[in-house]
Amino acid sequence: MTFNARHAALIIPALALASCADEPAELPYGTAQQFMADEVQPTTEIFWQSVGSVSELVDGEPVFREWQPETDEEWEEVRLAAVRIGEFGEVLASPAYADGRGDDWLDYSQGLQDVAVLAEEAALSRDPEQVFAVSGTIYAVCTACHQMYPPADLPEGVTVEDIANSVNRPSSEESLEEYMGGTGE
Numbered sequence: 531m532t533f534n535a536r537h538a539a540l541i542i543p544a545l546a547l548a549s550c551a552d553e554p555a556e557l558p559y560g561t562a563q564q565f566m567a568d569e570v571q572p573t574t575e576i577f578w579q580s581v582g583s584v585s586e587l588v589d590g591e592p593v594f595r596e597w598q599p600e601t602d603e604e605w606e607e608v609r610l611a612a613v614r615i616g617e618f619g620e621v622l623a624s625p626a627y628a629d630g631r632g633d634d635w636l637d638y639s640q641g642l643q644d645v646a647v648l649a650e651e652a653a654l655s656r657d658p659e660q661v662f663a664v665s666g667t668i669y670a671v672c673t674a675c676h677q678m679y680p681p682a683d684l685p686e687g688v689t690v691e692d693i694a695n696s697v698n699r700p701s702s703e704e705s706l707e708e709y710m711g712g713t714g715e
């Protein structure tokens with residue numbers, strides 16, 4: 531199939547008009563909710579899930595399994611996720627997302643940029659304990675903002691706490707207190 535330039539000329543302005551009508555054009559990643567769901571959560575999961583451990587019963591015997599990045603490529607993927615988390619902090623601090631929010635919004639956005647620096651250092655150090663520890667700090671920054679800025683319409687019976695706990699973290703069988711309390715001893 532060949533690309534039809536005349537059709538494209540008709541379609542592109544139509545798309546631009548449609549997106550103008552649906553949401554403010556200045557939001558580069560869509561609404562805050564879309565940005566969280568499409569960009570922030572998946573990228574942060576790359577970081578969170580890069581190291582972890584689990585105990586499972588295999589034939590009735592408890593088996594402890596740990597994982598961490600092994601190859602240069604895998605560590606680079608973790609580092610790039612950290613860099614992107616910092617960029618998300620900048621996006622959230624931009625007027626498109628910060629206008630109409632309190633000053634604390636900028637603090638949380640800055641918090642994400644600050645923790646991203648630590649996250650990149652941890653990836654560069656290739657120390658799984660450090661990656662795990664920074665994961666907890668990232669989680670705390672995410673949760674702090676969500677507690678102040680919960681989704682506009684919470685479904686009946688759903689609390690802000692539920693939302694905070696629904697954000698994935700390594701070893702999600704652990705309670706939040708256990709998770710935040712240590713680096714996995």
Ligand code: HEC
Pocket residue numbers: 562563566567570571574615622635638639642668671672673675676679680681682697
């Ligand atoms: C500066 C504030 C802020 C920070 C920091 C923040 N979020 Fe959010 N997040 C929001 C807001 C606001 C919503 C609710 C959007 C809505 O529903 O209107 C949200 C919603 C979400 C959602 C639900 C999306 C959906 O489908 O409804 C997820 C998942 C999420 N955030 C993940 C994260 C993760 C992971 C981090 C940390 C890396 C993070 N957020 C950091 C403000 C923030």
